Amino acid sequence: MCMAPDHTDAPEGDASDVRTVRQYMPAALLAIISVALVTAIVFVVGAIVTNRPEAAADDAAAAAGCLPSDLRITADPAVAEALESILRKPAGGSGDCAGVTVTAEPSATTAVALGKGERPDFDIWVPDSGMWPAYVAGVAESTGSEAPELVVGDTIASTPIVLVAPEALASSLSGENAAFATLAKQQSFAALLPDPATVASSSAALLALQTAVGGDARTFTGLVLSLARSVPSTEDALNEVAGSSTSAVAVTTEQAMSRYADAQGDHTPLSAIYPTDVKASLGMPLVTVADSSPTTLEAVDTIAEAVSEDDGRLAKFGLRDAAGHSEDADLAPVAPTDSTNQYEVLSTWRVLTAPSRMLALNDVSGSMSKPAAGEMTRMDLFEQAAVRAIHSLSTESSLAVWVFSSRRIGGQDWQEVVPFGPLGDPAHKKLSLDTANNLHSYVGGGTGLYDSVLAAVSYMRETYVPGEVNLVLLNTDGYNEDDEGLTLDELLTELEKIHDPAKPVPVIAIGYGPDTDQDALEKIAAATEGAAYQALKPTDISTVLVDAVAQRGCRPYCS
Known part of the structure; x- marks a missing residue:
């Protein structure tokens, strides 16, 4: 049975107006419902994304002053342990950054791989010297490879170059004799130089030697060819000096000497000599590729800040701060060596010793x-x-x-x-x-x-x-x-x-x-x-x- 429409509740006015309102009422309700539904979906999806374990961890890490868990950091063994220790619990943070991992790899290994055109497997690289990015460009030029463009940022740690000798010889190398110039003049002892192609302390020492002889090319050339005998590694140099039956001096870093002394305990037969004429030091910078993401660049700032606010852990690993200051008040600060000149003198050494x-x-x-x-x-x-x-x-x-x-x-x-x-x-x-x-x-x-x-x-x-x-x-x-x-x-x-x-x-x-x-x-x-x-x-x-x-x-x- 057909029933007539009930007009009891209809508003006053033209009948056509009443029909129009009744006809479009469902469409308006549909629009309102659709907007509400979309809003609800967005809210639910956002909640799901936010509550992912990875996102929650990253939020918690950020709140604690930690780095993103997927950030890739490669560092030279000289600085890797100290850096990981600092970043796992930064001084300004409020928690343990358990997700931070630093991959230790010798700077020379990383530099050669990059120079030969291999893609970086890091977001941030911390070599033991600012020389290595220039080394990458040099390898690329000599091999015809396309290396990534690297950006050298702030230095975060350093360690000075020292001469290491048996105690008896070290005692005679004091005052004016405690100098790189002495190496250029000496005839009574041998100088052992860890391979400059792989050990940055040696290229820094070569630059110091060049400076000590006033930059004279002929004198420096004769010195390189006749004075310093190259050995494969720092460990080889220190072991040879310690066991040498003749007088010998090893060129290395304060940190390397400190680690060697720690390993030897109370039986260390060697002493470090701090040259008085030319101050040389390795500076360890934060390095990124030219097209790094904003997240990586933020992480660089976070790392620099965390290390600068460090509570002394650099010193626990034998390192000094970026400006070369030591916690030992008796040791004078030594600023990092100019990395560009360091690479140039390395290039000269390679030509001379070919x-x-x-x-x-x-x-x-x-x-x-x-x-x-x-x-x-x-x-x-x-x-x-x-x-x-x-x-x-x-x-x-x-x-x-x-x-x-x-x-x-x-x-x-x-x-x-x-x-x-x-x-x-x-x-x-x-x-x-x-x-x-x-x-x-x-x-x-x-x-x-x-x-x-x-x-x-x-x-x-x-x-x-x-x-x-x-x-x-x-x-x-x-x-x-x-x-x-x-x-x-x-x-x-x-x-x-x-x-x-x-x-x-x-x-x-x-x-x-x-x-x-x-x-x-x-x-x-x-x-x-x-x-x-x-x-x-x-x-x-x-x-x-x-x-x-x-x-x-x-x-x-x-x-």
């Missing part, structure tokens, strides 16, 4: 038998100098010996008397020394200079060994006397043709006595980016030859 592949081209013309000093001939003096020069070369180097005079073998002016071999091979080193002592037996004929130089340089170019310092060491006392061979202009033209900047073969030429064609030697050296020396007095021969060998790695940029 294995040499040297061809010694020795003049044995008749004039070498002329008297030089007393009853000694030019050749006698040269033989003595040659022996010293061989001893100055590292065991990683290789050496060949040629002699030259006019028409030694038919129309050929040069002769190989010792083929290339490693000086680390006792038999080859003995053969080289025996030959140096017996060069007088080859003396005779004129000076077949130009053809011999071209032959030697050509041979070195054809047999070039990458990664080594390939060079010709030319020793002569006269002028070219081979009228049937090359002229000087022809020689220089040929040297220019075979020159390759990517594979340099410098000629280091030494002229002995007043009869030398020094102008020709200088032109030959210039054409090969080498150097020319002259020993005018007999007493100069030994000094000049050894100096020339010492300068082999920095040519043509030695001062």
Whole structure:
């Protein structure tokens, strides 16, 4: 049955108005209900998200002054333990930040991986020196890799460079003798340098040594090649000094010495010496990649603040604060070393200590038998100098010996008397020394200079060994006397043709006595980016030859 609409409750007015209100009432209610429903969903979802265990943990961590649980921190072992201890319970926080984990990895390992193009597996990196980011760029350049752009932030900790010696030697190295300059002058003890390519304290020490000698390139080069013997690690250096039967000094850090002393207990036979002339120290910075997230950048600030407000835990791990202050009032503050210069001196060291592949081209013309000093001939003096020069070369180097005079073998002016071999091979080193002592037996004929130089340089170019310092060491006392061979202009033209900047073969030429064609030697050296020396007095021969060998790695940029 159909019932008529009830108009009892209808408002006054036109019937059409009443119909309109009744018709659209359901749509309005639907809209209101929809808004309420959406609001409820958002509220419920938000509550679910907020109540996730991870979110709740992060909120609690933030409230306690902790870092996000998923933040990745990689730090050098020198600072990793101290950093983790501080971040697990920061001084300004109110709880235990159990989620903080710091991965310990040697700075050199991280730097090499980044330099070879590997993606960073950290959000924040704390190396033991600000040098390492520059090292990353250097590795990338040499390998042609694309390394991440790194941003070096605040330094959070430091440790000064010290010299470590047995107590008896340490007591004599006091006052003015407690200095890097002493290392440059000393003759009575050996200095052990942990490998600068992997140990930052050594590159900082090299910079201090360079500063101590006034930045003089020649003095510094000789010092690097003759003074410091490199050992693989800091531990090796300290152990060797502690057990050395001869006087020796190890270059390391205050922290490394402190840890060594702690391990030895009351039986530590070593003492730390704080250099008085050049203050050097490692600064440990916070490093991030250039496109780090806001969360990471906030974490950097949090870490810097937590360490600066630390309650002494840096000192418990043998470290000083960022400015180099120690809790020991008797120890003066030492500011961190300039990391840019530290990397530059490391680069210099690597060039200077690169294995040499040297061809010694020795003049044995008749004039070498002329008297030089007393009853000694030019050749006698040269033989003595040659022996010293061989001893100055590292065991990683290789050496060949040629002699030259006019028409030694038919129309050929040069002769190989010792083929290339490693000086680390006792038999080859003995053969080289025996030959140096017996060069007088080859003396005779004129000076077949130009053809011999071209032959030697050509041979070195054809047999070039990458990664080594390939060079010709030319020793002569006269002028070219081979009228049937090359002229000087022809020689220089040929040297220019075979020159390759990517594979340099410098000629280091030494002229002995007043009869030398020094102008020709200088032109030959210039054409090969080498150097020319002259020993005018007999007493100069030994000094000049050894100096020339010492300068082999920095040519043509030695001062």
